Amino acid sequence: MGAAWVAGSVRAHALLDRRLGTETTRRLACLPSVEAVVRELATSPYRREARGCRTPAQLETAIGATLLWHLRVLAGWQPGVGVRLLRALAGWFEIVNTVDHARRLAGEALPGDTGGPYRLGALATAWSRLAATRSLPDLRAVLAASVWGDPGAGDPATIAAAMAISGAARVAEQVPEAVDWAAGAAALQVARQRFLAGREPTTPVRHRAGELLGRGAVSAPDLAGFTAGLRPAARWALAGVAGPEQLAQAETDWWRRVERDAAGLLARSGFGRAVVVGCVVALAADARRARAAVQLAALGGGPLEAFDAAF
Template identity: 45%
Template sequence: MSAGWVAGAVRAKALVSRCPGIDGAREIARGPTLDDALRRLATTPYAGYTRSAADLRHAQRAVSATLLWHLRVLAGWLPGGGARLLVPLAAGFEIANVAARLTTPGGGRAEAPDPYRLGALETAWRSLERARTPAGIRAALTASPWGDPGADTPWALVTGMRMSAARRTAVAVRPAGRWARGRAVLLAAREVFVHHRSLPEPVLRDAARLLGSRAAAAVTYREFRERLPSSASWALESADEPGELWRAEARWWRTVGSDGAALLREGRYGPRVVVGAVALLSVDAWRVRAALGSAARGGRPGDVFDALV
């Protein structure tokens, strides 16, 4: 194992060790106000970004920005080419940048949040940032590893990116393949059986690659669940009907956390340890965002936060 991977793995474990963890997140969730929660965050790695947050939306975005910074720091410690391992795992930030542009009223930049700065973790953000219209964004996606989303409506663009991210992760980051297939399951189930939207053809092809053609062609939620391969069916074990997908989403995060911890425990200094660390850093940020939401609602006992974690 190269010295670069050893250094990267050591750095990854150090970043994880500083996370508030589930106990810290529960403390933050108790509030009883958002200001109380932010004061508790002052002793965590999220402090630098959340210090100036004025409301819940900005505080949660600051937590996400902290996660991205940690991924960029980690990428900098990896050997030459190692950062490519993290690019698919950071794809959600590029998707968020595009989604923010598409949902800004009138397309004006003044109302949009500052885009996440991806550095070496970008896929095609510089090209996407230059696009001025949804059609231009579709063209930039088509010419990049993201691929053609199949249409240029805001929904199609973002959905195409999300399914593409799952496909790219499954192909390029083998230890994360299980999570990628689970994410594809949740995305397809929500779009088709909750929002009753037909997936664009390129998105359907990606879903078939990940979940099998029979599952991708299912016309009912029950058929969809029954046709999923064993490598993906776990994602819906806690959701007997589409209205329970929020439980499946929480289970997905818990699975990523437990799998990530197992990868970290392997003790080898290599890519699997780094992927495990990224999983745990991501889950911690998810928990902290949920905890901030709980605190903003008054930190009541029995809050949805407890159901999630």
Template identity: 45%
Template sequence: MSTAWVAGTIRARELALRRVGAAGARELAVRADLDEALRELVVTPYGKYAPPVAGLSEAQRAVSATLLWHLRVLAGWLPRGGARLLVPLACGFEVANVAALLAGNGHGPAPVEPYRLGALETAWRRLEGAGSGPGMRAVLTASAWGDPGGDSAGAVLTGMRMAAARRTALAVPQARDWAVGRAALLTARELFVHGRPLTEPVRRDAARLLGARATGAASYPRFRELLPAPARRLLAEAGEPGALWRAEVGWWRTLRDDGAAMLRDNRFGPRAVVGAVAVLSVDAWRVRAALESAARGGRVGEAFDALA
């Protein structure tokens, strides 16, 4: 094991300690209002990016920006190959940037400041200047994202999300089951909630992860039956398409448990690094949910409780 991997693993474990945790998130969630929760957030690891006065969306974005900064710091400690390991794990930030840009129809600046990915970027700087959907599709097709199969906002974002699962499964063996679960959730929503057929590139990516029989299933029950084991276990929590939110929470719960187990491994190397990314991601998700609960007057939702 190289010195860089040892240093990177130690740094990953240190960063993983910068969490609010389940108990801390609940304290935020039961605050009487968002302002009170934000005053508490300032003294947490997210305080550096939490604006003193902000609405819910700005505060949640600050939490996500903190997570991204931690990933960028971690990438700087890893050897070159290790840093590349983090790129697919940070794909969601690039998807969020594109979603914000498309919300403005590709004309003028995005409605929010984009996440700055630094070395974790795939194609954002080219996408930022691509303009409309067709321009974005061309840039994506020429990059590691691949062709989304359409140039509408929905096609671009669905294509990127499925490509993120494909890229993660290929590049991060420790995260393959998580990627398979993500692909199953996305496919189920597209086919059985929204009633939208998958574009050909998205269908190919989904079939690589889930199997061609599952992606070709004519009904939701049959789809669940044909899924590979990790995804089948995940969707066991969602007996009907309307209950997919339960499987979503289950996905985060799996990420939490698997990440914690990886961090308990005393060996140096990619496993601990991926585990740190997992637990930090779960913490950010939980804090964002806690802020939403506080904004509703401290009413904690079932999804938040399920991840406690």
């Protein structure tokens, strides 16, 4: 165990104190407005980014930006392999940036001023090149030449789906502790696209998804066949799912499994990558709860039954 892993693990444990916690986020969910949440966050770890937010979209972005900043801080304490691990786990932020950029290029309306894009720093893979593109064909070409791969088409929805699968494949490859999480997330993504949205994957996406999930699953004509064809590392995420309408609950169950596994990683003695991975999940789960609280507060607060059911 190198000194850098020891230092990185110590920093990871310290960052766990930067969470709001379940009870605080439940209290935020009961507040009557976004303004009230911003005031409440003024003494929290989210205060720097949340200051001045006026809309739910701005505040949700601010919460995400705080999470990203913590990951960037954590990366500064890791050896090279730890930085690569964090870059893979932080891929969601580059996906959000790229899809928002694609939507602007397509002339689509975004939900108000979100305050983006996210500032990725050393956790970026291709964002600076992607951000410089000025048309959807150029964006697709830069994606194809990057670690994200060719999405197979240049529209924003296809880019979003393709990057999600590519990101999951990269996590599965570079973060051994997260193989089942990544495969399960990819299975849910493909299932939502095919059996809820009615969108078939492009050829490049089908190929990448097949490598991660199993060729038989990707080519199956219905949800039952898709689930049966999944590799064991991915099949757990659709356990008990009888129809597309149950996929939302399956995503909630995915988060519960991932949080439970991450708690187990953090409970291990010693130092190393498991602690870092567990810390990332714990911070991400806290941000997810905080963002959900913002959504409820924007509607006037509560009911907590709906909030609790999602977590």
